[in-house]
Amino acid sequence: MKAKRILIAIFSMVVIASMALTACGGNTAGGSGKTKIGLSFSDFATERWKNEEVLMRSLLEEKGYEVISAEANHDVKLQNDQIDNMVSQGVKGLIVVAEDGDAIVTSVDKAADAGVKVIAYDRLIKTSKIAAYLSFDNVEVGRQQALGVMAAIDADNWDVDANGPARVVQLAGSPTDNNATLFTKGQTEILQPYVDSGKIEIVAQQGVENWDAANALKLMENILTAQNNDIDAVVASNDGTALGALQAMKAQGLAGVVPISGQDATADGSNSIVKGELTVSILKDIRNLSPLAIDVMDKLIKGEAVEGMKNFSLAELTVDDTKTGEVPCVFLQVQQVNKGNVYDLVVKSGFQSYDDVYRDIPESERPAKP
Incomplete structure (x- = not known):
């Protein structure tokens, strides 16, 4: 025992x-x-x-x-x-x-x-x-978003006498995400000189809680109502919020007319670019x-x-x-994506699939598969 x-x-x-x-x-x-x-x-x-x-x-x-x-x-x-x-x-x-x-x-x-x-x-x-x-480089992300949109409205040659200042909306990201602060910092570095020269005015600046597309949709609906649909450009901070805003813009006939930026070169964002709605996204590989x-x-x-x-x-x-x-x-470095280079930067590189990016695009309007 x-x-x-x-x-x-x-x-x-x-x-x-x-x-x-x-x-x-x-x-x-x-x-x-x-x-x-x-x-x-x-x-x-x-x-x-x-x-x-x-x-x-x-x-x-x-x-x-x-x-x-x-x-x-x-x-x-x-x-x-x-x-x-x-x-x-x-x-x-x-x-x-x-x-x-x-x-x-x-x-x-x-x-x-x-x-x-x-x-x-x-x-x-x-x-x-x-x-x-x-x-x-998240400040550079913001710079490239703003540069893409300003180029799309040809802000350097904007005729203020004929049109008044270009009316720009800024949709920042989630207030809890420090990246959103850095994107806005980069955007402002590009936009502020145009504001100072009288070429543009920021008519609305809103954060989008949780980067939620539904929240961006509601915010853009409210902004369009407040501005009587009189906007010339939108600097949005990622593809999700941009696509939400585009839903509101599409209802007012502004999608593909008013330039808008995004970020991440998502499949949906890239598809929107080739459709001529989203103007520019930022590729963060x-x-x-x-x-x-x-x-x-x-x-x-x-x-x-x-x-x-x-x-x-x-x-x-x-x-x-x-x-x-x-x-x-x-x-890591970033790259601006637009309709002219989306095939090379996003599709040919394999970042997004050809079929996802060119879905709903007629065969005759598609480039050859890489």
Whole structure:
């Protein structure tokens, strides 16, 4: 009996030790010995996020990591809770698409303090505790949107005496997304000189909550009513909001008449471009961003240097002088897409499929398949 009690005691100690190791997270993942990486997404309603989740998961698993993923459905509290839960499960790295770059700081700071490497993916998290911020040159996105629209109305040669100033609408992105601030900053850099010279006037400037096309539709309906349909151009900040606005414009016979910008070169946005409705979109080749994120995460986990990383101040990144500290960043370049180059930049490159971009376009008006 004494020997049996000793064996039971030894077995119990082994079980307790195993449970403690798992609870601490260690470097294990369900006993597999794999390091855990968490993926936290604001939503999957936005077309690109689910695609990028699948790609990042695949790339991480190829490198031998275990992946934990969560989607918050635009719920800020839920995203904070999901990140806390991932940390409790022992993740060593987190890639976060933040719903709200301010509110998410609560969980991200706790994760960073626990030694987790946090990457802000394409949306800034407003804390200097993140290990990296990876995105595109979002101020340049705004510049290219405004440049495309101003070129479409030939703003440099706009006849103010005959027509009055060109009447421009700005549809910014979601107020909780710091990228929207940067897009607006870039747009304003281009638009303000035209305002100052009297060539244009901004008749409405509205943010679009959650980047929601339905919200953009309602906002544009209200703007058109308030302006008696008298608008000459729309600078919208992504394809989804632009296509929502175009629904309202189409009802008033303005689609394809009033230039409008977008962003992301989505399948629907590119199709709208070839139909002559959306004037310009901005290609941010996300095929390059996900592999970059995985490469950077792998290097951060291994304590290796990241090529091309540069520190930017939070004040500069947020256009807010009250913000302090610096964030390591890597930014990718962007390209303007219009009817003249959509085939080469979007279709021929394989970013969007030929059939998606040219759907509903008569065969006689389509270019040959690449």
